[in-house]
Amino acid sequence: MASTNANPLSAKLTKLLSSSLDDAKLRTSLSALSDFYAVNAVNSRHNLRGDIERRGTEVNYEFLRELEKVNIQFLELEEEMNSMNSLCQEMQDRLNLANEKTATLLEQTDALREQSNICMVRQTIMEAFLDRFTLSESEITILCSTAMDVTPSFFDALEHLENIHADCNALLITEHQRAGLEIMDSMRTYRSISYDKLYRWMQSECRTMSRPDGMMEVREVTKKAIQALKQDDPFFRSILEELVHVRRNAILRAFIDALTRGGPGGTPRPIELHAHDPLRYIGDMLAWLHQTVASEREFLESLLNSERRTRDRGQTEVKLPKASPLRLVESDVSDADIVDSLLDKNLEGTSRPLKSRVEQVLISQANAITAFKISNLIKFYLTTIERAIGPEASLSKTLHEIAESSMQVFFEAVGKKSADLLRRPDVPAADLGPTPSMKETVSQLKEIMKSFDTSFVQIDEGNQDFAPILSAVIDPLFQMCEIGAANLSAFNRAVYMMNCLHYVQSALVYPFTKHKVESLEKQVQEYVDIVVDEQHMVLLKQSGIAPLIQAMETKDDKTPLSQVPSMDSTSVSAVLSRLDHFLGSVNLDLTSWLSKIVSSRLAKAISTQNVKLFVDAYRRLCEEIEDPKNKYEFPATILVRTADEVEMLLVED
Missing domain, CATH: 1.20.5 (Single alpha-helices involved in coiled-coils or other helix-helix interfaces)
Incomplete structure (x- = not known):
């Protein structure tokens, strides 16, 4: 193993074999070497x-x-x-050389530029001053030329003139007083000419407002002219006088035409064709005036740009004040006050023909009911028209006068009727019921009350207004009844008067007769008391206990009742022994006595009071007999019936 590692060739082979062909550097190197040689020879590899x-x-x-x-x-x-x-x-x-040479020129340029800026500011100030304190040539022509009509541009120029005139006051408190005075003087001249032109134009415009219906369409330029003339008090008042003259003549002419000629083409027909019918005749005239008041107010409010005033009944009218150096728009007079004043003056001409015709109708009117209906009709329109034009207006005062005249005619007719009743009073019939004259008078009173109830008069006012009418009709009627019943007995006279009072009372069913009903109720009660007292004495006599009651009530307190003459036990027992017979027939007597009373309610009340009074009297008698101090022996044998038994028998009957 050691020999293998020591061999260089073996080591290189091992390195080559362990190298990866996917290495990017290796592949790049091989690719570069491929360009060196075209043939893979041994010499090439050695070199x-x-x-x-x-x-x-x-x-x-x-x-x-x-x-x-x-x-x-x-x-x-x-x-x-x-x-x-x-x-x-x-x-x-x-450049340095050029800068040195042009430094002076730049300084001069800066100075000129600064002067130019100052001049531009001055020019702007002058233009603003001229625009604010002078009129242009076109504005002067519009305001002063009589050849040019009044148009919306006229009011723009006039507003500019007014603004200049007002702004000059600011100049007078500065160092430019002379300029302010000169400008004000020139503006005063233009203002005088322009207002004179506007006044003359408005005069001719007023002459075109002669349509009687008051429903003309008011042009916007006319409204502006009126508002502009408010700035000049004399001109404004003159125009209002001109307007009143035109409108008053137009309304009066229209009223006369409505009375005599009717509408266009005969529709509606002339009002005087219905002169034979007083209610319709007067009602048509008042209805025409009411409609005219409404349309005329609408016309004036449109002309003056005034809002509708809400007027309570009784509110006084504000009159137009006298001329003053102050402007009207700056005074305490509002447009609504001016409308009220103009409306009063415009309708003033209708007062005389209305009053004369109504008075002619009233003079020929002898019927109290018709006169009263006419009065209610006039009062209704008086209330309605008065709310529109005020109580101080001429037409309102005329309506008050003819309303009072109609009521005077009514009271005269009622007085004449009452005098006839008192001269020839009706004699009560055998049944003691209301006489024909009373029934006729109450029938007329019912019709009068029905008319008053439908006359739109407030209840509170009705109680106050109708009280004299009730007194004028009812009081003489009861005087007639008293005169006619003078020869009757007290009992029959009380029954007769009670029947008459109840008959009248039953007719007073309206709220405005409440106080009179209460007054009559007191009188009825007085006669009820008379009937009860008379009947009570009769019952005591019929029952036989009247002498006993009289002796009991008149005896001396120290004397026992048994020792009073005719009050011994035997006499009292004899009287009380006949009590059962009386108790069996007393109901029939009460029925016959009370049959003449018209009111079943009153008859029942009288019967109940009679029974109560009789039982109370008998109870007092029983108590006196049972009282030991009166020295009756065996009082139980004397008293055939107890008080409770007597009350029970009478109530059952």
């Missing part, structure tokens, strides 16, 4: 080392030759760079 060294030497020589070429190029490049460096130095020298 392999020398050939490899020779080849390495040749490669090194070739590398040197190439480096020599590179060196030559570097030398050429060095010469060129030296040449360029010389040129750059020459240019630098020339």
